[in-house]
Amino acid sequence: MLRMGIDVGGTFTDLLLHDTESEEVWLAKTPSTPQNQSVGVLEGIAVIGRLADVGPERLDAILHGTTVATNAVLEKRGARVGLIVSEGWRSMLHLAEAWTPGPLFGWMIYEKPEPIADYEDTREVPGRMAADGTVVRALDRDAARAAVADLRDRGVEALTVSLMNAFASPEHEREVAEIARAEAPGLSVSISCDVMPEFREYERTVTTVMNAYVSPVLDRYLSSLRTGLDEVRAGADLQVVRSDGGLMSLESARSIPVHTMLSGPAGGVKGASFVAAAAGFDRILTFDMGGTSTDVATCSGGQPIITRETTVGEFPVRAPSVEVESIGAGGGSIAYIADMTGALRVGPQSAGADPGPACYGRGGTQATVTDANVVLGHLPPRLLGGEIGLDVDAAHASVDAIASRLGLDVHAAAAGIVDIVNENMLGALRVVTVQKGLPPSEFALVSFGGAGGLHANALAALLGCFPVLVPPESGVLSALGFVAAEIKNEFSETFIRDAEDTDADELRARLGALAGLADEWLAGERVADADRRVDYVVDTRYQRQGFEIPIDVGAGELPDLTLEALTERFNVVHERLYGFRLPSGAEIVSLRAVAQGGTRSPQIPRHDPGPADPSAAQSGTHTVWAGGVAQEVPTYSRAQLHAGARIEGYAIVEQYDATTIVLPGHVATVDPYLNLLIAPEAT
């Protein structure tokens, strides 16, 4: 089989082609075409086709991650969604759970986003379910018909229905949907119990509306891509990467687009975990530092940690997603001195790509993290293989303005900017490790993204997570993650019951029924019987606690599953996360079946180690300032470094789109997969 992963980034489109029979892998990179992304994609397919001598018609599967859905929300470019709710609940999205930010008086300066379904496009329908699924008041079908007609005439582009307690009984929602299909045959209709059949009305409604909101945007994009592929006779299956790092078919992505909200970051995390696992590290922290933001995540057992609650902008989305912590710190983050206190602060404001850091020479004058790295000498004044020269004087001038206000010299100020942005990123790494009860020392740090290599060594030293692993080409990591991903989906129901009152047979029967749905879906995704697997997750908490913890139950464990064993497993995890267990009983909240379809992952090419001496790859030296002292530091060309090479810090390793710093007291070695592994020098 020929499987191809495609990652469309802001600047480049990366492609990776894997022949599952011959185990050959080809890589290609082409400029992205933001106006119409499929142009760049098709160009890439042509390039890689020439490399591998494979025509587009021979491809079997094309695996694609996309940020189109997230961007639609952040840029407010989604569909106009009409929302039908239970009588008395029209203001649910407007009231937005009443949340205002901290601290005290945070409301003074809070700018609240408008709901993604307009107040004016929300209608109520009489009829009410109780929380146990019994009918309190029958649905008023005439009112439902009138609401649908009204919204249709107002010009909404999609209809969603989210009624109170629909998680307990979907009957009323299905009735409204049926009426809607009759009254407004041209409109897509979605109901909350299909999109997210779990309790908590606000989150379920937002998730359902968001699903409809991003649907046409994603649909247009995928259709244009599909058309483009068809034009070059690439008839391969187009599969889309989900927020949890799994794959699903084009049809599934179209029916539940809200599962692609974190598709982009999930690919990078998945790729990082795959590369690291091949290199022998199955517990990693991923560190993806770009221009404006940094994403970090934890992977354990070679797999990303999955959460069921995430946020897009300020909106809560309940969909299985790779647990990514994102903060506003990147190469473009602006350093400034606070008016009232004189404190040095870095970000979250960013110079972005335009004007960008001062050293880009596009008119930016404010010092950024990138400028500080130039001043320190960590970033030699050439990027992208020498294509873009950096304006060192402009970088100095920008950092000098900060330095004079702090009463420091320019190099100390630059070091301060780097230290502070590191501290901010350290906060994010702590959130995904120590705050979850995970000791960072048991993890390796996998660095990618344009700015990651400049900061990874310093961060690992602060957090104590070695080695730092820098893959040979971070651009291709996402594409590799796509190719390594499994076909995946989740099926869930809310089932609230005290563990001690739960009958194990009933629990197994309910999970079994969900497994039936999962298996049916896998069949629909054309996964062969032998490649199908269904695992289980039981969301559990102490009675009436606010947060559930997902407890994994393997496929093979279901027949012998007891409530006692489940409860004990939950107690252990709770103790790890929060430091204590409670005498009160456990309570089951939701049941999930996780459908997975195995795929053939590529073998990453191995290289036989050569001599340790890296001098053949040395490209020169560069002046670096450390502790107020200038020193000449060797620079190496990453492309020339062979497996087995050993570089002692202080050193700079350059590649065409990224630079890696090896700090004094540390050693970088090149492993057989050409990863750079940085660790403290053995003492």
Next chain:
Amino acid sequence: MTQTAVDPITLDLIENALINARFEMDEVVRRAAMSPTIRVQHDEFPMICNERGQMIVGQFGSYIPEVIERFEGRIEEGDVVLLNDPYLCKGSISHCNDWLVILPIFHEGVHVGFASMFGHMMDVGGKVAGSQVNEALSIWEEGLRIPPVKIFEGGVLNETALQIILNNTRTPIVNRSDLMALIGGCRAAERRVVEICERFGRATFSAACDALLTRTRDAMVRLIHQYIPEERVSFTDWVDDDGLGNGPFKMVLTIWRDGDVCHVDWTGTSDQAPGSINFHINEGLCKLFFGIYMIMAFDPQILFNDGLYDVFEVTLPEGSLLNPRFPAPLSNRVNTHTRFFDCQSGALGQKAPDLAMAAGYGTSPAFVFSGTDEHGRYFQFVELLFGGIPGRPIADGLDGHSWWPMFRTTPSEYTESYYPVRIDHYIPVRDSGGAGLHRGGTGIEKLYVFTGPGEFTVHDDRALISPWGIGGGRAGGRSHKLLIKADGTEIELPSKVDAHPVQAGDRLVFRTAGAGGWGDPLERPAEEVLRDVNRGLVSRESSERDYGVVLDGNGVDERATGELRARMAQDRGEVPQFDYGVLPEGVTVG
């Protein structure tokens, strides 16, 4: 400890590390707590202090020296102090529901600081479920008072003390879990502070704490010089009643600047109430509230810490609503607490337009429903409700949002899954947002339908005195409670009700107050008024009466609107700085 200089970058690093630690405390507590008040509504507050007990980062007033004095220096590693008696910590916590823990932090055996948190417990005993007793005449009726005790001593839990404490609450399992969550939060801070000491050195940490205190003090002095006038500025507002038929209670605030110091004088405030609305506020906390208010308006990233204590001088008349004598009841102090903030806005806003916020819903409305379910099990449901956020310089107030930071409504599907009550509607109250260039937020109305017997308790305020508007903005709508019995009988209720029995089929209409508007309503863009009318937030009558906006079938009648607005502007004369709405007889603006 000898003086150690700390370079500006290290200082900023330590500041960041402390801020990260402070948010980690919140995160640990919210995830591990069991009660909805903490885990959903986030009624918990963290702080990290230096070895002298001065708050370096956090969100409440330091009281640690007063408490620690009681142990005569015998505070060891592994100790955790618990207390909830407001009269034994000079009002750092101001009612018995707040349980406060203090954990001394040691690095290599040397005492370097304290971590502390308090959180609102579901119940601490006393006369009514939830322990917020409208009818209490003394603190003896408001539940168990815990003096500072070592609940952990040298790392060992004092199970005996804990058993006695928990046995005096209606919700022992929940309280136990919430208490452990608070201690877990403090332990997180302890680990972080120890890490900071290891990274930068103990002496550097201590010096950085001092520098952070100085930095906040200096910033505060600048803010005070810019925004506090030398002449005296006064503002008056009222708390409706004390739940026993007394009131309204007057609160008078006068502020002025003398050199670097801002004077905050509450002389003229009513004597303490017989009922439980007394707010025993710690002087330091009073200073902190002024500091935070000004910091939030100008640079929210400035650390709130004890550094600003030196630049405020506070007068809290003894025996007044703000400084009651033991054993005055305190449990419902939130009304007075919030009115304190309203007075702050009214006084600061007169000379500094950037600080001018209108009044909001003015309390923390609460609904408590308890009883015994059909299986004979005791249940107790507590939820907080929200109302109008004040009209603000930057924008409209938010409708039905939380004045208190990071609170959330309890999902109704959660409530209905566990308790014999259904919530039939949850809507903004039309016309309850005070008119203004920036409209005040509306109050909300919830309709509770009881599906089984029990008794409910209600806490609210601003049923009598409206939330005022500022700078031409109009007053917002008042709160209201109505019980509709299953047979259709309607019973008007006051805003404070204790343990009222109900049967299945009874309904309670719970309406909270809105907020005052900001700026001249005649200048509000007509399309915004139209949008509010379309959303059902403003009536057509109000559109004409308060905004001078005339609507026809399709939208704004531009010509009629222009004429009406011109006429109204001419007829109304001078616009007062504050609009109090309709004041009850005998209440005067002072």
